[in-house]
Amino acid sequence: MKRKDTTGSEQEKMQQLQEILLGKERAKLDRLETIVETKEDLSERVSPIIEEHLEQLRQQFPEHYRRVVDRMMEEKIKSSSEDILNTLYPVLGKMIKKYIAHQFQLLREAIDQQIRRTIQRLNFWQRFKVMVWGIGDTDLLLVESKAPQILEVFVIQRDSGLLLGNASAQKTVDSDVVAGMLTAIKAFVEDAFMDGSQDLGMIEYDHHKIYLQNFPAFFIAIALSGVISELEKGRLNDHLLDFAEQEITNKLVIPSEAGFTHISQQLENRFIGQESQLLH
Amino acid sequence: MTSKKVILTGSFGVGKTSLFNQFIYSRFSDKYLTTIGVKVNKKTIEVDGRTVALMIWDIAGEVAQDKVPTSYFLGASGIIYVFDLTRPSTYHSLTKDIDYLQDLTKGAVIKIVGNKKDLVSEADISRISSELPLPHDLLTSAKTGENVNELFYQLGAKLLD
Numbered sequence: 001m002k003r004k005d006t007t008g009s010e011q012e013k014m015q016q017l018q019e020i021l022l023g024k025e026r027a028k029l030d031r032l033e034t035i036v037e038t039k040e041d042l043s044e045r046v047s048p049i050i051e052e053h054l055e056q057l058r059q060q061f062p063e064h065y066r067r068v069v070d071r072m073m074e075e076k077i078k079s080s081s082e083d084i085l086n087t088l089y090p091v092l093g094k095m096i097k098k099y100i101a102h103q104f105q106l107l108r109e110a111i112d113q114q115i116r117r118t119i120q121r122l123n124f125w126q127r128f129k130v131m132v133w134g135i136g137d138t139d140l141l142l143v144e145s146k147a148p149q150i151l152e153v154f155v156i157q158r159d160s161g162l163l164l165g166n167a168s169a170q171k172t173v174d175s176d177v178v179a180g181m182l183t184a185i186k187a188f189v190e191d192a193f194m195d196g197s198q199d200l201g202m203i204e205y206d207h208h209k210i211y212l213q214n215f216p217a218f219f220i221a222i223a224l225s226g227v228i229s230e231l232e233k234g235r236l237n238d239h240l241l242d243f244a245e246q247e248i249t250n251k252l253v254i255p256s257e258a259g260f261t262h263i264s265q266q267l268e269n270r271f272i273g274q275e276s277q278l279l280h
Numbered sequence: 281m282t283s284k285k286v287i288l289t290g291s292f293g294v295g296k297t298s299l300f301n302q303f304i305y306s307r308f309s310d311k312y313l314t315t316i317g318v319k320v321n322k323k324t325i326e327v328d329g330r331t332v333a334l335m336i337w338d339i340a341g342e343v344a345q346d347k348v349p350t351s352y353f354l355g356a357s358g359i360i361y362v363f364d365l366t367r368p369s370t371y372h373s374l375t376k377d378i379d380y381l382q383d384l385t386k387g388a389v390i391k392i393v394g395n396k397k398d399l400v401s402e403a404d405i406s407r408i409s410s411e412l413p414l415p416h417d418l419l420t421s422a423k424t425g426e427n428v429n430e431l432f433y434q435l436g437a438k439l440l441d
Contacts, residue, residue: 057433061354158355158356159351159354160287160335160354160355160356160357161320161335161337161355162283162284162285162335162355167312174322174396176322176333177282177320177321177322177335180285180320180321180335181319181320182336184316184318184319185316185354185355187349187351187352188316188317188318190351191348191351225441255282257281257282263364
């Protein structure tokens with residue numbers, strides 16, 4: 001009994017000694033534990049340190065990471081060059097067309113002004129002759145002709161010839177097979193006569209024409225009957241470029257059922273029966 | 281429905297167009313083959329409940345594959361290389377032709393097919409098989425129709441995998 005009492009009393013003394021020696025440290029430890037386990041307290045202490053490091057990173061980021069970012073962007077552009085080209089092609093096509101049309105307009109106005117100046121210098125008899133017989137080789141002939149009609153429109157994947165979408169005024173042909181044959185004809189002509197450096201732009205037969213508007217990953221073939229002027233052809237081309245830019249995303253240049261339905265519907269809405277809006 | 285471009289190629293006179301005509305009804309006449317060197321047609325098949333439209337490009341035969349315009353091969357998912365079991369000259373360049381086609385159409389499924397099976401005996405077939413530089417996938421007869429459907433269905437199944 002006495003031995004037990006001695007052990008118990010020794011333990012109590014040890015505990016008291018520990019409290020005296022380690023009391024403050026224990027209290028600190030308890031406080032730290034509370035801070036770590038309480039989100040708000042921890043956040044209050046850690047947040048300023050993180051903010052400071054983030055600010056340093058923001059300021060030093062260009063200096064330390066510019067080369068890494070440049071390299072990543074270069075690799076990304078290289079791997080996505082086809083996607084970038086598909087996106088830019090319709091936009092660039094329109095820009096170039098507008099510039100050329102503008103230059104032609106300026107040239108035409110300059111010619112008109114020159115002609116007027118020339119006519120003003122003529123005497124009465126010379127002016128009469130010009131009015132009756134025209135001016136040199138610049139006669140304009142207006143021909144009564146059949147109004148143009150859009151018969152079919154195809155969007156075709158460039159290499160494989162697979163049909164991406166199609167709309168037709170009169171459903172008479174197997175569009176898949178026509179798309180394949182158009183691609184084969186195009187490949188043959190470009191290979192045989194153009195050395196692969198140019199694109200076939202038109203196939204003409206009697207009063208029918210098939211215009212081909214080429215893009216990096218696909219081409220659009222539009223079959224027309226009737227006579228179409230250069231101005232109308234230019235307007236139609238603009239609409240094709242708009243269509244490609246707005247409706248044919250990079251995902252849709254890979255054949256799929258959903259893509260086919262979407263493109264075909266848009267072709268139907270925009271081109272079939274829309275000659276008056278598209279050409280005038 | 282999935283569409284896949286399939287090329288039928290091989291030397292002249294091996295029976296490509298006959299296989300083509302045996303398998304499908306041809307919309308365009310054979311004159312296209314002699315004018316632009318290719319004729320396109322379509323056959324829709326069902327494999328394991330899935331439908332696939334095979335756009336088949338029958339390419340005019342050349343002695344060497346590199347004489348055929350490369351643009352005809354672009355975008356192809358499958359190639360059927362046909363040789364004539366009765367003419368060894370049509371399979372002597374098999375390795376070189378297949379290597380060329382593999383390079384041109386990376387990832388395309390290639391089937392090597394010996395045609396005109398109806399004109400050779402079983403003994404001849406064994407001898408020819410041992411002489412071939414590469415193993416063949418099928419032996420067909422466009423005349424009797426033997427293995428013609430099997431060829432296109434096997435290819436269709438592989439393309440849908």
